[in-house]
Amino acid sequence: MTDLGIVLDLSGSPSGPTIAEIARATERAGLDVIVVPTPAEDGLDGWTVATWVAAATARIAVGLSRTRPVMPQPTGAAIPIPAVAEKARESLDLLVGPRLLEKGWTEAPADAGPDQVRALAKDGHTVVVPVTSVADVERVAGLLPDRPRSTRGAAARARRRPGIxxxxxxxxxxxxxxxxxxxxxxxxxxxxxxxxxxxxxxxxxxxxxxxxxxxxxxxxxxxxxxxxxxxxxxxxxxxxxxxxxxxxxxxxxxxxxxxxxxxxxxxxxxxxxxxxxxxxxxxxxxxxxxxxxxxxxxxxxxxxxxxxxxxxxxxxxxxxxxxxxxxxxxxxxxxxxxxxxxxxxxxxxxxxxxxxxxxxxxxxxxxEVGWAQLTFVSEDVEASLLAYARAQTQSPRDTTVFLVTGSPQRGQSVIQLYGMVESADPDTIIERLNAFVPVGQLAQQQVVLTTYASVMSTAADVGPDGHHGAGEPVGRSGFLPELTPEFARDAAAALRGGRLRWFQLRAMGGAIADVAPQETAFSHRDPDFQVTGLGAFHAEMDEVWQPLEAHMEGLYLSFDTAPGPGRVERAxxxxxxxxxxxxxxxxxxxxxxxxxxxxxxxxxx
Ligand SMILES: Cc1cc2nc3c(=O)[nH]c(=O)nc-3n(C[C@H](O)[C@H](O)[C@H](O)COP(=O)(O)OP(=O)(O)OC[C@H]3O[C@@H](n4cnc5c(N)ncnc54)[C@H](O)[C@@H]3O)c2cc1C
CATH class of the missing domain: 3.30.465.10 (Uridine Diphospho-n-acetylenolpyruvylglucosamine Reductase; domain 3)
Incomplete structure (x- = not known):
């Protein structure tokens, strides 16, 4: 394939309408690239011209030879600011699609003929020819009328990663x-x-x-x-x-x-x-x-x-x-x-x-199910964990309640319980949930009789823009055979330490334990709870998790992100x-x- 385009002549600072007219003509003529050259110190700013050209067109790649904006200094020296350029690049992507091309073209002389352009285009190079008018654009477009084309434009191809x-x-x-x-x-x-x-x-x-x-x-x-x-x-x-x-x-x-x-x-x-x-x-x-x-x-x-x-x-x-x-x-x-x-x-x-x-x-x-969301405050998270575990393990198997908390603030923990009672009888639901009252001081509660599907449907749909996660989750997990006073003590200490940002206990037992361990590769069938912690840094979480892990066996792969060896062996x-x-x-x-x-x-x- 051969990509062909033009280089704008910005000497003499042409007007906005003139630049837009040339840009539109270039796109209409089926060319692939419009290059905005490095302007003179006192000329038009390259980023502004590139944005102007991109806004005037719909498809064509916009080449910008100096992508880092230059800030004039009193001394006359120029300081590039990469963060500003990155933001400008991302913004242009959002506004007009990924059309910015930062390198990868060869400039032919303004009077180059077809043979010269063809020679420069050898090996897939994009060739651009300087123009000053719409008439020039039409001449360039006529240089290689039958050139082979790619389904993706030059800007898209320039973003390809090596090895693919x-x-x-x-x-x-x-x-x-x-x-x-x-x-x-x-x-x-x-x-x-x-x-x-x-x-x-x-x-x-x-x-x-x-x-x-x-x-x-x-x-x-x-x-x-x-x-x-x-x-x-x-x-x-x-x-x-x-x-x-x-x-x-x-x-x-x-x-x-x-x-x-x-x-x-x-x-x-x-x-x-x-x-x-x-x-x-x-x-x-x-x-x-x-x-x-x-x-x-x-x-x-x-x-x-x-x-x-x-x-x-x-x-x-x-x-x-x-x-x-x-x-x-x-x-x-x-x-x-x-x-x-x-x-x-x-x-x-x-x-x-x-x-x-x-x-x-x-x-x-x-x-129908009873769907409960209960928020407690507690000044003694250790006692709260024990109270939750007692209530959950003594509940009939129709009741599954999860606990989430984080670091206490000014000595107070906010503890959220959420879960389901599989019953359509309000009295049964209330009776089951009453067992959890000793967890702390009830600050907020919402209990509704509803369907499982309506609870699942509270998750927001992922829109056409997809997911927007950033960074890297730092998670650790384990199975807790039994929530002992010693575990509650160590978990409370970890939470008070401030580095365990998010802590969850998922209730197990009941029907989970009915299946024999050898029936599936998930073999941790007996534990009362599955424990998850999220933190900010792996090294920090390793330290925080070590005393807790001593009480646990195995780990649940879905919530663990620990790098390094040993996790599969533990799982x-x-x-x-x-x-x-x-x-x-x-x-x-x-x-x-x-x-x-x-x-x-x-x-x-
Ligand atoms: C908000 C939230 C809540 C969660 N709640 C729970 C919970 O209550 N209980 C629970 O058990 N887990 C829970 N999880 C963990 C969840 O089950 C796992 O993270 C699961 O892997 C996500 O599945 P996915 O298809 O959405 O993920 P993806 O990110 O698409 O896939 C995750 C991994 O699963 C594997 N995988 C994906 N698709 C396939 C496939 N078709 N064939 C083979 N392997 C595949 C791949 O290794 C992949 O990297 C939760 C996760 C989040 C983010």
């Missing part, structure tokens, strides 16, 4: 793939919790397309590879810097397969809010997580400790079959009868084995880890799936 064979994206994915220079990039680069700058986002819509995406990923084995469903991952890197993302968010249908068996098929890109809404008319629900925006793909491959967990178990306990595309592109179905070892592994360690493209779920009959007990690693050798020996606590194929615990 962009021109050989599989045909089935080329139309929907998103590159850093595409207008849609902003909506796919980040996730709910993380900011990212992937080099290419592939968006398959079918299992065959997932296989195509994996073939491309195998060709790019050295680049980071993220698998994304609904982008709510903390542990998995479903975004990255400069790597590939296979985003199956578009595979999001939810359909009822069998009313008698309450069998539902859900795509990985569906959110739990979508699932809940689709099955609610049948009087059904499935315990998922506490946030309706979380995706089926990430949660149903990890566990799913949700608001009906004590009544109905983990989400993975409802999975009856999974359709997956393996690292080599093979499409398989895993269930108790077919590929049963894979079926075992997927329910707790799924991210290591393939890309799930559909789940068959046996959901529950769930009528899975030795026999489980050995079996998972053997299966990893069988299904993904080259370790293609490694964005989420990778298992070393074949290693022994």
């Amino acid at each position: 064979d962009y021109d050989n994206v599989p045909a089935s994915l080329a139309d929907t793939a998103v590159e850093p220079g595409d207008p849609r990039y902003r909506s796919v680069r980040s996730t709910y919790m993380r900011g990212g700058s992937p080099g290419l986002v592939l968006r398959p819509r079918t299992a065959d397309q997932v296989a195509d995406a994996l073939a491309f990923a195998r060709e790019h084995r050295d680049l980071p590879l993220g698998i994304r469903s609904a982008g709510h991952g903390l542990s998995g890197r479903s975004t990255n810097d400069g790597g590939l993302i296979i985003d199956v968010g578009g595979i999001d249908s939810v359909e009822v397969l069998d009313v008698e068996r309450r069998l539902v098929r859900a795509g990985p890109g569906a959110t739990w809010k979508q699932v809940a809404t689709a099955i609610a008319p049948h009087g059904w629900a499935i315990s998922s997580g506490d946030h309706g925006g979380v995706g089926v793909g990430g949660l149903a491959t990890a566990g799913g400790i949700g608001l009906l967990g004590r009544a109905h178990g983990l989400t993975i306990d409802h999975v009856r079959a999974v359709e997956m595309v393996l690292a080599d592109g093979t499409q398989v179905r895993a269930s108790a009868e077919e590929n049963s070892d894979l079926f075992w592994a997927v329910r707790g360690a799924g991210a290591n084995f393939g890309i799930a493209t559909a789940f068959e779920l046996e959901v529950d009959e769930v009528a 899975f007990p030795p026999p489980v880890l050995d079996r998972l690693r053997d299966l990893k050798s069988r299904y993904d020996a080259d370790g293609l799936f490694r964005d989420n606590f990778p298992l070393a194929p074949g290693a022994r615990a």
